[in-house]
Amino acid sequence: MSEAPQIGAPLSKQRQAIEWFHLHRGGIILATTIALASSFLDEHYGAPAMLFALLIGMAFNFMNETPRMAEGIAFCARDLLRLGVALLGLRLTFADVSQLGITPIIGVAVMLVLTLLGGVLFARLFGRSTAFGLLTGGSVAICGASAAMAIAAVLPKKHLKEEDVLLTVVGVTAMSTIAMIVYPMLFKSLGLADIESGYMIGATIHDVAQVVGAGYSVSDTAGDIATFTKLLRVALLPVVLLAVTIIFRKESGGTAGLPWFVVAFIILMIVRNFVPLPEALLSFVNDASRFLLVVAISALGVKTSLQKLFAPGVKGLVLIAVDTVFLLAQAIIFAHIFLL
Template sequence: MFAIVQGISLAGLLAAASLLLARQFDTGISPLIFAILLGLVLGNAWPRLAQGERQPGLEFCKKRLLRLGVAFYGIHISLQQIAEVGTGALLVDAVMLLSTLGLAYWLGRRWLGLDAPTSLLVGAGSAICGAAAILATEPVVRARPQQTAVAVGTVVLFGTLAMFLYPLIYPWLGLSPRAMGIYTGATVHEVAQVVAAGSAMGDDVAQTAVITKLTRVMMLAPVLLVLGSWLGRKSGTRAVRAPLPWFAFGFIAVVLFNSLVSLPPLWRDLVVQLDTWALTMAMAALGLGTQLGGLRAVGWKPLALAATLFLHLAIGGLIVTHMATSWL
């Protein structure tokens, strides 16, 4: 029991530092990103931090605490918000999510020779909601910590690029504020990056962008359920089944609860803060347990996959947004 507490305390300490850094440097970078970076630095400088008596607690954070955090991430979303953005945003979200995830698997496996977990993790992070989606997908595809860390790194890189690029190109795209909000929310990787990019383009863009993004996040649960079922059937000949992501049902339940029950603002803020803590601690534990020597062996291929998905989201998303907002 004491060993579990030691590991959890270490992850909590890094989470606190990450949340402080995210507030101090208000650049739209999620505390989850600071957490994995701090974990990587400390875990590689002092490998014993993630070993021995602290390991059980860190494993608890990477598995159980992570799944709990993903389930309660649904507190950010309600069915009323989804209805506000209309069918156009839903269509763009769905088309970009499915096409990005499919392209990631096909390109990663067939053309780049990547393993299935890495391809799917990079695809999920690009298609849905960045690091949170990667963490949620990790147990479903049974990825190793190195594969997860690689996927997170690629999403951080290209999501940050999108966060700064979109406000620069906005005046040249010919999109209305609503259409630009849909485009941003449906194609930028992280929720925090969408908030930062949308705010730089005005309140009208930001509001639509955030709701569109959260609608995209809600698609995480059905994607995990379908992915788990598909992987289970695919590996059925070896009597190996992908784990059913029960936390995805929890995610849906929290969304429904948030849609039907109006929590007092204080309670809702408390749930949001606790959920952020849980996900940030999971990221810190992941970073601590990841050795950069294993990352170097992966090479340039995940980066090439993420770059291709970034171009697909930026260019393909623009075309789909123009079509959807013109027709609907």
């Protein structure tokens, strides 16, 4: 299976990238077409583009069974998502962030720690190991499947089975997909404004893609705040990996830094606040970023098979569901104390 070209690849690899595109363009064209259809529904009928991109994409899940299509779809869901998130840095100003205040930012860190500890406690109650609790709790607390893979990489192999990692990835993806659809309605019913809803979405939904989808289905403001809040959680991933490595210091190894798109997001946000940029450029990047995210969500929908998501059975998902509800409960309590 060929490897998708990474965003920012050297110029010497341009020909290889072009050949890869010609080979796997079907998946990219499919995701782009779904994104265009969803954008049309959004502009003409007020339908949430992100939500419809996910739902329409899921109807084409059978297309993901073709290897060439799957490669292009995976590229959109992974690389274009990261590029779209990185470009969001040019949208966010310090004034936007200041609307959150310091308390919600501290709240993100506190909820992350509590969810990790809760993951370990619940795992022990379910008769599972501390390592499995760190894996499931960390995936819920930080960034879903990506965190699960990163944490699994630094945990000693003897404490985890491959099936444990697969179960966690499948379970957290299922919970995150459900949360993307349900949470915006839940937070609206709690009477939260766009800024508070964005914060809650960013603080509770697991995967970056679903956070983006849920946030922008509420409003642009909610989407911006949700993305920023989510990236705060992602930024804490190296700290968690270091802590896990220390806990298992006699058995584990390896280090990890911030994902490139988080670094790019931070750099672009700094540029946005300290360098005067033409409004035309900011508008273009804003539109480009939003469309890239719709394409990524469309591809995520195509990759999503409800049958496979729930294949491990209800019992296998219970622990991750408990972790998810625990994080949500913390956020609601926090909202009632500090946001409402």
